[in-house]
Amino acid sequence: MKKGFYFLAGILLLLVIAAAGIYLTRYYDGYFDEQKIVSKDKIKTIVKVDKKYLRLYNHVGGYAINYPRSYQPDLTLADLKSEFHNETVELEVYRDDFNGKISDARAYIGYSNGFLTRDKNITVEINKNTLINGRPAHLSKWQRAGLTRVKNDKNHYFCAQLVENPRLVYTVIMKSSSPIDDKEFMRLVKSFRPISLNEPAVKTCYHPQPKPWNEETRRFYEQYFGEQASLKWGIYEPTAPAKIKNLAWLEDRLDYDFHFLIRYQNLDKPLPMQELQQAWEKQKCIELTLQLGFEFADAAAPYNPTGIPLAEFNQNIIPELLNGTFDAYLQQYARDIKSFGHPILFRPNNEMNGDWCVYCSYHYGNDADLYLEAWKYIYNIFTVNQVDNVIWVWNPHDLSFPDFGWNNYLNYFPGSAYVDIIGLTGYNTGTYYEGERWREFADIYDPLYAEYAARFNLPFMITEFGSNSVGGDKCRWLEDMFAHIDSYPRIKAAIFFSATDMDGNNHPARIYRIDENESVLDVIKEGLARYK
Numbered sequence: 001m002k003k004g005f006y007f008l009a010g011i012l013l014l015l016v017i018a019a020a021g022i023y024l025t026r027y028y029d030g031y032f033d034e035q036k037i038v039s040k041d042k043i044k045t046i047v048k049v050d051k052k053y054l055r056l057y058n059h060v061g062g063y064a065i066n067y068p069r070s071y072q073p074d075l076t077l078a079d080l081k082s083e084f085h086n087e088t089v090e091l092e093v094y095r096d097d098f099n100g101k102i103s104d105a106r107a108y109i110g111y112s113n114g115f116l117t118r119d120k121n122i123t124v125e126i127n128k129n130t131l132i133n134g135r136p137a138h139l140s141k142w143q144r145a146g147l148t149r150v151k152n153d154k155n156h157y158f159c160a161q162l163v164e165n166p167r168l169v170y171t172v173i174m175k176s177s178s179p180i181d182d183k184e185f186m187r188l189v190k191s192f193r194p195i196s197l198n199e200p201a202v203k204t205c206y207h208p209q210p211k212p213w214n215e216e217t218r219r220f221y222e223q224y225f226g227e228q229a230s231l232k233w234g235i236y237e238p239t240a241p242a243k244i245k246n247l248a249w250l251e252d253r254l255d256y257d258f259h260f261l262i263r264y265q266n267l268d269k270p271l272p273m274q275e276l277q278q279a280w281e282k283q284k285c286i287e288l289t290l291q292l293g294f295e296f297a298d299a300a301a302p303y304n305p306t307g308i309p310l311a312e313f314n315q316n317i318i319p320e321l322l323n324g325t326f327d328a329y330l331q332q333y334a335r336d337i338k339s340f341g342h343p344i345l346f347r348p349n350n351e352m353n354g355d356w357c358v359y360c361s362y363h364y365g366n367d368a369d370l371y372l373e374a375w376k377y378i379y380n381i382f383t384v385n386q387v388d389n390v391i392w393v394w395n396p397h398d399l400s401f402p403d404f405g406w407n408n409y410l411n412y413f414p415g416s417a418y419v420d421i422i423g424l425t426g427y428n429t430g431t432y433y434e435g436e437r438w439r440e441f442a443d444i445y446d447p448l449y450a451e452y453a454a455r456f457n458l459p460f461m462i463t464e465f466g467s468n469s470v471g472g473d474k475c476r477w478l479e480d481m482f483a484h485i486d487s488y489p490r491i492k493a494a495i496f497f498s499a500t501d502m503d504g505n506n507h508p509a510r511i512y513r514i515d516e517n518e519s520v521l522d523v524i525k526e527g528l529a530r531y532k
Contacts, residue, residue: 042201043078055191058082061095062197063170066188079200080408088152088178090369091188094171094405101403105169109138109161111402112171115365116140121316122365126158133190136163141180142365147322150373152177157365160189170194171405175367202454206416214388220285220343221391224259225421225459225492231485231531234260234287234495235514236464241279241286242272250498250514253521256528257283260345260495262464264289267329268299271336280342287345287393287463287495290333292317292374293358314358318370322377330378334385343389347423347463348378350395353409361407368411375414395423395463398448410455422456423463424448424491428477430468432509438472441481449488461493466512474516475523482527496524 036048045057053066060079067073071084071091084091098104103111116127126141138161147153154175162170172189174180213221224232235258240247251257261279263272263286279286293314294300303325304313313320320326337344352371355362364370375394382390396409413419426444429436445462452460467477485494501510514524 042198044073044075046073053191056082056084057195058093059195059198060200061093062195063093063095064191064193064195065093065172066191067091076205077410079202080405080410088154088176090154090175092171092173092175093192094173096169096171096405098167098169103403105163105166108169108404109163112161112366112404112406113138113140115363116142119363119365120312121145121319132160132162133192137161141182143179144365145319146177147319147370147373149322149324149377154369156180157367158182158185160185162189162192164194173366173406175369202451204457205455206413206419207457208420208459209416211420212388213391214341216341217343217389217391221420224285225391225461229459229492231491232259232493233528233531234258234262234284234493236262236495236497236499238499241275241282241284244278244282253515254525254528256525256532259283260285260287260493262287262289262495262497264291266291266293266295267303267326268295270329271333271340273336273340276340276342276344285343285345287347289347289350291357291359292321292349315363317358318364318374321374322370327381330381331385334382334387337382337390338385338387341389343391345393345421345461346390347393347395348375350423350463351397351425352412353396353400353407355401355407361411362402366404366406368406371412372414376418379414379418391420392418393421393423393461393463394419395425398424398426398444416456416458419458422452422458422460424452424460425463425465427465427497427510427512428467428472429510431471432468432503441467441477442484445484445488449491453490460488460491462491462495464495464497466497466514468510468512469516469520470509470511475519478520478523478527482523 037045038048038054039046043058043060045059047055049055049066052068054069055064055066056073057064058075058078061082067084070086071089072086074083074085080094082093096108098108113127116124122142122144124142126139129136129138131137139159141158143156146155154177156176156179157173158180159171159173162172164170170192172192174185223229233256235247235250237247237250241261241263261284263275265272276286294310297310300310300313303320349357349359349371351357352360354360359371359374361368361371379392394413396412400407400409424445426448428439428441428444431438467474485491496514497512498514500508500513503509514520
């Protein structure tokens, strides 16, 4: 009799469990009612926790975390980060997997937190190692002065770096326009759990948007960067366009007229109007590369009344910009560009994902949002001045230094409303310096092109590139480049960087010159012949 009772009870229990399965779903860290699902797709699942919180399961990021209902989630870049925000607060979550990379969790935490003792412009409240949910972690909390030109500037920060193992770290960072409540932040951090990781499905996120160009600029864009445009070439020749002699010799030797020239400048001098005009008269368009910062202390002096050392002043260049320090300069710069009238490829603050640039987030508490604010600030000054002859070129380096989530190139993209062309830059640096290796053209541009083509539905250009002659066969590298470059149909322009990087003792280290010797010139002449 007892056996029959237990049998019937077991059957009943199975029926109850089966019925419950209609309403319950398992998501890695527990069961919840199906009716609590707010949103669900391949990328994410969002469920109700209680009256105050929701819980995000990022399936391509591999984690779950609670967040207040007042925050809006943004998983546009779900394989890179999860974002949540309201008008005054932003929460970001990153996953850094160092398997197969030279960094590890210890290096990540050490390098990422160096600014806490280096930056004189912040106030640090917390900087310590601890345990969170039984795992090693690092906590940091700091603030900087608010920026006068940024609405709801989020100048208060709280960051938790959670070590899952020596090769895997998760980072949760909150940014706020008012002081952050420690208990609230830690409540969110303690809700964090790793979950099963699905392979990310990368999709095109950004598409071109119409711009109010003048008619000449519109025709130029269509001619050189429209879908039917063929590949054109340019060059950085250090004396051009101020002086044309060396460039003319090169063009005659190569039997090719370059379409684009690079002109670098910083804030030391105004727009090089005469050089722009000289280039245009020679039927060449300038890729005008404005890099925030000063080369000379005398030039910076009017903006630096306290006389702090130039290197220190440059490393605070973005906050200076966003406090209006350079407004008069930029207003005049924009007016001068408009008065020039002809098309300009404008490339501000390139290679921003490299820590050698003073506008990299490495110098600003790992907060790439400040770069975005700076880009938009300059763009809006041009808009106010009705500049209608600028084509905006956004240009990261092909490799991020450091290669951490918070420094990923996508964090620096201001949106296609502010960008017209995606710039690609990757060099074969050769082997002069320890740790660098010889990279063939395809080794650089195959993965770079594939990555960018999946993210951006905008035209591409190689804004500068070259091969060192130290460490391999430069002529063969160039031959392979010409044999391969047509396999990237969305690249509409490629610009040789014909110069030499010197080492600390003023010895040639990276020799990118295309006039290095007759053999190099012969290879380039033969390669360019089919593009005339």
